[in-house]
Amino acid sequence: MATHDSTGATGTTTQLSPEALDGVLAPLAASLGDRLLTPSAATFAETAALFVGGPARTPAAVARVRTTDEVVEALAIARDAGLPLAVRSGGHHQARHGLVDGGLVLDLRLLDGIDIDAAAGVGHAQGGVVAGAYTAAAGAHGLATGFGDTGSVGVGGITLGGGIGYLSRHDGLTVDNLLGAEVVLADGRVVRADADENPDLFWALRGGGGNFGVVTRLDLRLRELGTVTGGMMMWVPTPATLAAVLRAFAEGPDEFAGMVNVMVAPPVPMIPAELHGKPIIMALLCHSGTAAEADEVFAPLRALGTVLDSVQEMPYPAMFEGAGGPPPGGMGDARTGFLGQGAWAPDEAWAAEVIETVSQAAGPAAVNIRAMGGAIGLVDPAATAFAHRDPAFMVTVGKFAPAVEALPAASEWVESAAQAFGISGRGYVNFMGTATEQDVRNAYPEATLARLREVKRAYDPQNTFGYIGTSEAVSGP
Ligand SMILES: Cc1cc2nc3c(=O)[nH]c(=O)nc-3n(C[C@H](O)[C@H](O)[C@H](O)COP(=O)(O)OP(=O)(O)OC[C@H]3O[C@@H](n4cnc5c(N)ncnc54)[C@H](O)[C@@H]3O)c2cc1C
Known part of the structure; x- marks a missing residue:
């Protein structure tokens, strides 16, 4: 099967x-032992499972690599045999790039070393580390690097796509704090990418996703951070309340960050029973300044009449503890886009449309609104492959599907909601529910895409690393 991707690379994979497959995998089985799993292994299904469910995809094998040398070896075997390859770390991407039918999955989760160099202010994370583990290790030194809001997300995946989270308005995206990386290229070379060595690759890694190689180590800038004031607030949804919450971000300091969900309350114990099944505004909030400054910011939000308020002072790593996010295995579709610029905030009419759309949805749906701005917008859009620097908010609409058959209806719903909310046309690669050519064009402005194609041609001309490139919409001769 020939593959073609939107970055212009072509390659060939083989069934x-x-x-023949046994013969191809035999050397890897000899090296990895029971860390090479084929579908007959008792733990195969559990190991191959991703956080996000979806239509069945069955790889030929999962290689649970533990060292850079093992990455090089597994990669060579897949490449030389023309086996389709997928790379996974935390397994959270909604478009499920981390699984490939009939191919080899390079599972990085055992490549999970973390080294916090407090004196140098640099955290080293191997390619399979998850955000919660890194944050806990850095937190033990009173230090932090900003990722998102969920501890089980892979540092590899979130960083390569951008990384928007609790510290972004103050410190920039995760990519803005990536100082360098060790990368295994398609031809097996192990190279460093940073501002001095392979700077074009370094640029592409900061937003271009898993298109260019296997990142076996990330070097991340650390900042001092002990406690924050954070947690959850919840309100009964009215247009005035939603608009006021979003305005608080627009007008708030860069230390104040978080995300706001408009959703139907699930029947979980932490939510008052009388709200179950009803629309709510649920916000996860974090203020990384002093407790007194935080209280000032949170007072107007409390004055809106919260029905739940768990916001309190806590060590920063505690923000990543607990389950976080929806339960694993759920499936659905999502569209993401951006709104406004500078201190702009959506008005009550927009808020009303969001509340009405979620309330009327058949089955669980959510609109997730994240404040951008601050340090994110201070970076030149051309400086990294993540180029959407100016928006005030990122908005993601998601619709869950109880079964594969319900996916088309979920896609239709998210498409129409995205149009209604005015977020179509641009997107964040880490929140793409699918990976069509249009999604890719939404994620990267034309100039960025052209530059990504150049880097792709230089570092992965055979498209060994499919990532956003092997979707149905962009595959072909
Ligand atoms: C519950 C939940 C919460 C989230 N919260 C946030 C958030 O707050 N902020 C935010 O910005 N994003 C967030 N995301 C999105 C998240 O950043 C992306 O899904 C990201 O791709 C997940 O990375 P992963 O390593 O867990 O996923 P994976 O599915 O393992 O990785 C996605 C792809 O990235 C590439 N990749 C990953 N690691 C490597 C590596 N080491 N080397 C080479 N390629 C690699 C591979 O192509 C892989 O298939 C969230 C997602 C979920 C499901």
Whole structure:
């Protein structure tokens, strides 16, 4: 099967007979032992599962690599045999790039070393580390690097796509704090990418996703951070309340960050029973300044009449503890886009449309609104492959599907909601529910895409690393 991707690279993958496949994988089985899992292994399904569910995809094998040398070896075997390859770390991407039918999954989760160099202010994370583990390790030194809001998300995936979270308005995106990386390229070379070595690759890694190689180590800038004031607030949704919450971000300091969900309350114990099944505004909030400054910011939000308020002073790593996010295995579709610039905030009419759309949805749906601005917008859009620097808010609409058959209806719903909310046309690669050519064009402005294509041609001309490139919409001769 020939593959073609929107960055212009082409490659060829092969369907092998079971006997031929055994022969191809034999050297890897010898090296990895029971860390090479084929579908007959008792733990195969559990190991291959991603956080996000979806239509069945069955890889030929999962290689649970533990060292850079093992990455090089597994990669060579897949490449030389023309086996489709997928790379996974935390397994959270909604478009499920981390699984590939009939191919080899390079599972990085055992490549999970963390080294916090407090004196140098640099955290080193191997390619399979998750955000919660890194944040806890850095927190033990009173230090932090900003990721998102969920501890089980892979540092590899979130960083390569951008990384928007609790510290972004103050410190920039995760990519703005990436100082360098060790990368295994498609041809097996192990290279460093930073401002001095392979700067074009370094640029592409900061937003271009898993298109260019296997990142076996990320070097991340640390900042001092002990406690924050954070947690959850919830309100009964009215247009005035939603607009006021969003305005608080627009007018608030860069230390104040978080995300606001308009959703139907699930029947979980932490939410008052009388709200179950009803629309709510649920915000996860974090203020990284002093407790007194935080209280000032949170007072007007409390004055809106919260029905739940768990916001309190806590060590920063505590923000990443607990389950976080929806339960694993759920499926659905999502569209993401951006709104406004500078201190702009949506008005009550927009808020009313959001509340009405979520309330009327058949089955669980959510609109997730994240404040951008601050340090994110201070970076030149051309400086990294993440180029959407100016928006005030990022908005994601998501619709859950109880079964595969319900996915088309979920896609239709998110498409129409995205149009209604005015967020179509641009997107964040880490929140793409699908990976069509249009999604890719939404994620990267034309100039960025052209530059990504150049880097792709230089570092992965055979498209060994499919990532956003092997979707149905962009595959072909
Ligand atoms: C519950 C939940 C909460 C989230 N919260 C946030 C948030 O607050 N902020 C935010 O910005 N994003 C957030 N995301 C989105 C998240 O950043 C993306 O889904 C990201 O791709 C997840 O990374 P992962 O390593 O867990 O996923 P994976 O599915 O393992 O990785 C996605 C792809 O990235 C590439 N990749 C990953 N690691 C490597 C590596 N080491 N080397 C080479 N390629 C690699 C591979 O192509 C892989 O298939 C969230 C997602 C979920 C499901």
